[in-house]
Amino acid sequence: MKLKVIFLSIAVLTVSIFSFSAPQSIAGEKTGFQWVETEKGITDLKFGDQPVLRYMHAYDTSTDDRAKETYKVFHHVFGPKSGKLITKGPGGLYTHHRGLFMAWNKTGFEGKSLDFWHCTKGAHQRHEKFLKQSADDKSGSMTAEIHWNDAEGKPVVVETRTVTVSKGAAKNSWQIDWSTKLESKRGKITFNGDRQHAGFQFRAAQAVAESKNATYIRPTGYPQDPKPYQVNDSTDPEKHADLGWLAMTYEIDDSRYSVEYLEAPNHPNLSRYSERPYGRFGAFFVAVLSPEKPLEMQYRVIVSEGKAPTQANVQKHYETFLADIAGKK
Numbered sequence: 363m364k365l366k367v368i369f370l371s372i373a374v375l376t377v378s379i380f381s382f383s384a385p386q387s388i389a390g391e392k393t394g395f396q397w398v399e400t401e402k403g404i405t406d407l408k409f410g411d412q413p414v415l416r417y418m419h420a421y422d423t424s425t426d427d428r429a430k431e432t433y434k435v436f437h438h439v440f441g442p443k444s445g446k447l448i449t450k451g452p453g454g455l456y457t458h459h460r461g462l463f464m465a466w467n468k469t470g471f472e473g474k475s476l477d478f479w480h481c482t483k484g485a486h487q488r489h490e491k492f493l494k495q496s497a498d499d500k501s502g503s504m505t506a507e508i509h510w511n512d513a514e515g516k517p518v519v520v521e522t523r524t525v526t527v528s529k530g531a532a533k534n535s536w537q538i539d540w541s542t543k544l545e546s547k548r549g550k551i552t553f554n555g556d557r558q559h560a561g562f563q564f565r566a567a568q569a570v571a572e573s574k575n576a577t578y579i580r581p582t583g584y585p586q587d588p589k590p591y592q593v594n595d596s597t598d599p600e601k602h603a604d605l606g607w608l609a610m611t612y613e614i615d616d617s618r619y620s621v622e623y624l625e626a627p628n629h630p631n632l633s634r635y636s637e638r639p640y641g642r643f644g645a646f647f648v649a650v651l652s653p654e655k656p657l658e659m660q661y662r663v664i665v666s667e668g669k670a671p672t673q674a675n676v677q678k679h680y681e682t683f684l685a686d687i688a689g690k691k
C-alpha cells in the first residue's frame with residue numbers, strides 16, 4: 363500500500379510540473395489577443411492581460427445624463443506600453459469628442475438634416491449586434507452593425523464597422539485597421555459639414571486639452587511647423603486637403619504617445635484635414651449615399667509609445683498601407 367501511495371505521489375508531482383510548464387497555465391497567464399466583455403456595453407480587446415482597445419457600445423436612455431453618455435459608439439485606445447487610457451470619453455472639453463469615432467454633423471435626407479456629430483434632437487448611433495469577433499496570437503478583430511437612428515429610433519444609415527488590431531512594426535505600437543461601410547435606409551443621403559465637425563477622427567485624453575501639447579507631423583509639401591495648422595472652411599475650404607496621412611504626438615504623465623492617421627486614396631475628394639492643439643484630428647469629405655451605392659472607407663491608425671516617429675517613418679508606414687490595400691484587391 364505504501365508503495366502505491368509513493369508512486370501515486372510521484373505521478374501527481376510529475377503532472378503538476380508539466381502543468382506549470384505550459385505557457386497558458388503559468389500563474390493563470392493569458393497569451394495572444396482576446397475579446398473580453400468587461401461589463402454590459404463595454405467590450406475590451408486585450409493582448410495577454412494588457413488592455414489594447416475598448417469598444418464603447420452601450421445605449422441607455424434611462425436618464426438624460428446616461429443618454430448623453432451613450433448616444434454614440436466609439437473606440438478607446440490604451441498606451442501600448444503603459445496600458446493607460448490615452449483617448450477621451452464623455453465629458454471634458456467637447457463631450458461629443460470620443461476616442462476613435464465617425465460622424466457627419468450635416469446628414470441630409472428627405473428634405474431634412476440630422477447631426478450625428480453632436481447627436482442633437484434625438485439623433486444617435488446605436489450598436490445593434492456583433493457580426494463577428496475573432497482573436498489569436500497575431501490579431502484581434504471585430505465587426506459590428508451600427509444604426510445611425512433618428513429621434514424615433516428608425517435607422518437613417520446602417521454602418522458595418524470592422525476594426526482589426528495587431529502589433530505594429532515599431533516597438534511598443536498597435537496597428538489598428540479600420541474599415542466602414544455606410545448603407546442608406548432613407549433614399550438619397552448627403553454627408554456634409556466641415557473639417558471640425560465631420561469625418562473619421564481621433565480625440566486624445568482630456569489631459570491633452572488641459573496642457574494643449576499636441577503637435578503634428580505632415581507629409582512633404584505641407585506646412586512643417588509642428589504647431590497645429592488650423593484652417594477656416596468658410597474662407598479656405600480647399601486648403602490642407604488630400605494629405606494621405608497625418609500624425610499627432612502628445613504627452614500624458616511624462617509618457618509620449620504618437621498617432622499616425624493613414625487614409626485610403628479612393629475616398630471622395632477633397633479630403634479636408636483638421637488639427638487642434640487639444641488633441642482632436644482627422645479628415646472629412648462630402649459624399650452622397652444611395653441605397654444602390656454604399657460608401658466604403660478604409661483607414662489605418664498606428665499608435666505608438668516612446669520616441670515620436672519621423673516624417674520618413676510615417677511615409678514608409680503609409681506606403682506599406684497602400685501596398686496592403688492593393689494586395690487585397
